[in-house]
Amino acid sequence: MDVTATEAPALTGAASGMPPTTDLTGQPGPADLTGLTGLSGLLLLADSRLPAGGHAHSGGAEEACRTGAISGPEDLARFLRGRLATAGRVAAALAWSACAAAHVPKFPDTEVPDIRAADSGDPTSTGPAGAADAADKWRLLDAEADARIASPAQRLASRTQGRLLVRTAKRIWPSRALEELARDVPDGAHHPIALGVAARAAGCTPAQAAMAAAYTSVTGAATAAVRLLGLDPVTVHRVLADLPYDSVIAEQHDWSALPAHAAPALDLLAEQHLRTEVRLFVS
Amino acid sequence: MSANHDDHHDAPDGHGRALRLGIGGPVGSGKTALTAALCRSLGPSLRLGVVTNDIYTTEDADFLRRAGVIDPDRILAVQTGCCPHTAIRDDIAANIDAVETLEERFGPLDLVIVESGGDNLTATFSRGLADRQIFVLDVSGGDKVPRKGGPGVTSADLLVVNKTDLAPMVGADLTVMSRDAAAVREGKPVLFTSIREDKGAHSVAEWVSGLVESWRHQHSHSHLS
Ligand SMILES: Nc1nc2c(ncn2[C@@H]2O[C@H](COP(=O)(O)OP(=O)(O)O)[C@@H](O)[C@H]2O)c(=O)[nH]1
Numbered sequence A: 001m002d003v004t005a006t007e008a009p010a011l012t013g014a015a016s017g018m019p020p021t022t023d024l025t026g027q028p029g030p031a032d033l034t035g036l037t038g039l040s041g042l043l044l045l046a047d048s049r050l051p052a053g054g055h056a057h058s059g060g061a062e063e064a065c066r067t068g069a070i071s072g073p074e075d076l077a078r079f080l081r082g083r084l085a086t087a088g089r090v091a092a093a094l095a096w097s098a099c100a101a102a103h104v105p106k107f108p109d110t111e112v113p114d115i116r117a118a119d120s121g122d123p124t125s126t127g128p129a130g131a132a133d134a135a136d137k138w139r140l141l142d143a144e145a146d147a148r149i150a151s152p153a154q155r156l157a158s159r160t161q162g163r164l165l166v167r168t169a170k171r172i173w174p175s176r177a178l179e180e181l182a183r184d185v186p187d188g189a190h191h192p193i194a195l196g197v198a199a200r201a202a203g204c205t206p207a208q209a210a211m212a213a214a215y216t217s218v219t220g221a222a223t224a225a226v227r228l229l230g231l232d233p234v235t236v237h238r239v240l241a242d243l244p245y246d247s248v249i250a251e252q253h254d255w256s257a258l259p260a261h262a263a264p265a266l267d268l269l270a271e272q273h274l275r276t277e278v279r280l281f282v283s
Numbered sequence B: 001m002s003a004n005h006d007d008h009h010d011a012p013d014g015h016g017r018a019l020r021l022g023i024g025g026p027v028g029s030g031k032t033a034l035t036a037a038l039c040r041s042l043g044p045s046l047r048l049g050v051v052t053n054d055i056y057t058t059e060d061a062d063f064l065r066r067a068g069v070i071d072p073d074r075i076l077a078v079q080t081g082c083c084p085h086t087a088i089r090d091d092i093a094a095n096i097d098a099v100e101t102l103e104e105r106f107g108p109l110d111l112v113i114v115e116s117g118g119d120n121l122t123a124t125f126s127r128g129l130a131d132r133q134i135f136v137l138d139v140s141g142g143d144k145v146p147r148k149g150g151p152g153v154t155s156a157d158l159l160v161v162n163k164t165d166l167a168p169m170v171g172a173d174l175t176v177m178s179r180d181a182a183a184v185r186e187g188k189p190v191l192f193t194s195i196r197e198d199k200g201a202h203s204v205a206e207w208v209s210g211l212v213e214s215w216r217h218q219h220s221h222s223h224l225s
């Protein structure tokens, strides 16, 4: 493997707070002659086989199946559309922001990037203006995520999945960004933030990170419904294929203006689920 | 073969942590009973933690807590989302998280037992989760089960055939089971138990003590006491 080819643009990207070979709109930059930059990382991160604990979360689908709110493919399609438009949109925005704010140098690297310099020097910086240090950065973004998840049960599920993803991703894509996140949010960053930073470590662009977040916001629920109701898996994949993922992904610049689409029904399902005695899924 | 096997277990991340023992086998064979028995026998001499992988609810964890064989806080339950084998083999993240949580809270520990949710004969633990594993069958499944083999029966470090007290009632021939198990396991150990009659499963506890002893020995620099 040609290390210089991947490392050199990566370091340039870190200094400007920009992704390695792609600008924030997801357009291929000059170094990406094939359009393939970040795609392998995206595939690995979006794969339900990624060993990061996602298989045990239903995103409210188990409770919705139990109460009869989901009983067939049509119900499931409506549920997933709603999930994508609310939780999915917020997750995509958070993942975009986290990916864009993560610093990329891989181990071994020689110097820690000065985040203050990068933030103040770059007008398109997604970091918070005047952030005191890197630790503040992750705690701030994590707090933005926290403020957007009303249900304590969902917050817990999100942090649990985030913690597991960081632990797994640190071993797959050793990087300063993931080490910093693990250090600064030790109880587990919210899942979309973990996903955004993992995506950056995996060489993805912010747009790809957002796509991974949008996609995984519905796939776990879809799989859970297949398992719990015995739905035809091909029909359910047709439903997944028809969802408007692109529509929930947008460029993010200002953390205080991140979208905050709530889904009270999802909050209630998550709370009820935690109180249900017989359950197969964590959430 | 055994040299490679040992090399694998000498991985650096084995240092300074407890031996992780997986207990797998079909639903109802006695995995929870064995876990309780090991806590009973080994609790006085070893620092223990237990992770259960209940299929529904927290039945097994609750049973162990009620049994009073171990400090209830040292038992963590993991949910497996319809796929008990996934949680011990393909995606072990939640189990690793539970094991590490126990070690952080109560460490240093000598032994962490991970009980699988119970599955079919093909389910075995990933080496990323369990350093050693026990597969538990019971005689009521019929005396042909060992002959049928499957990764659990053939490759587990120890095969336990439980509920020998039921053998006369179900017409299971223990000598047949013993002979078939020996044939498919190439000399790896097999123990017959009736945990109903021996609440401490002493033969298994002795085997586990031996494991913990050699684990400690291999990773001795981290056990300064
Ligand atoms: N007769 C008999 N019953 C047993 C024995 N060991 C366990 N059991 C019973 O078998 C049932 C299933 O045991 P359990 O440990 O929950 O199985 P698990 O699903 O493998 O964890 C329980 O009712 C136990 O009391 C045994 O040695 N003999």
Ligand SMILES: [Mg+2]
Pocket: B031, B032, B033, B060, B115, B117, B118
């Ligand atoms: Mg059990």
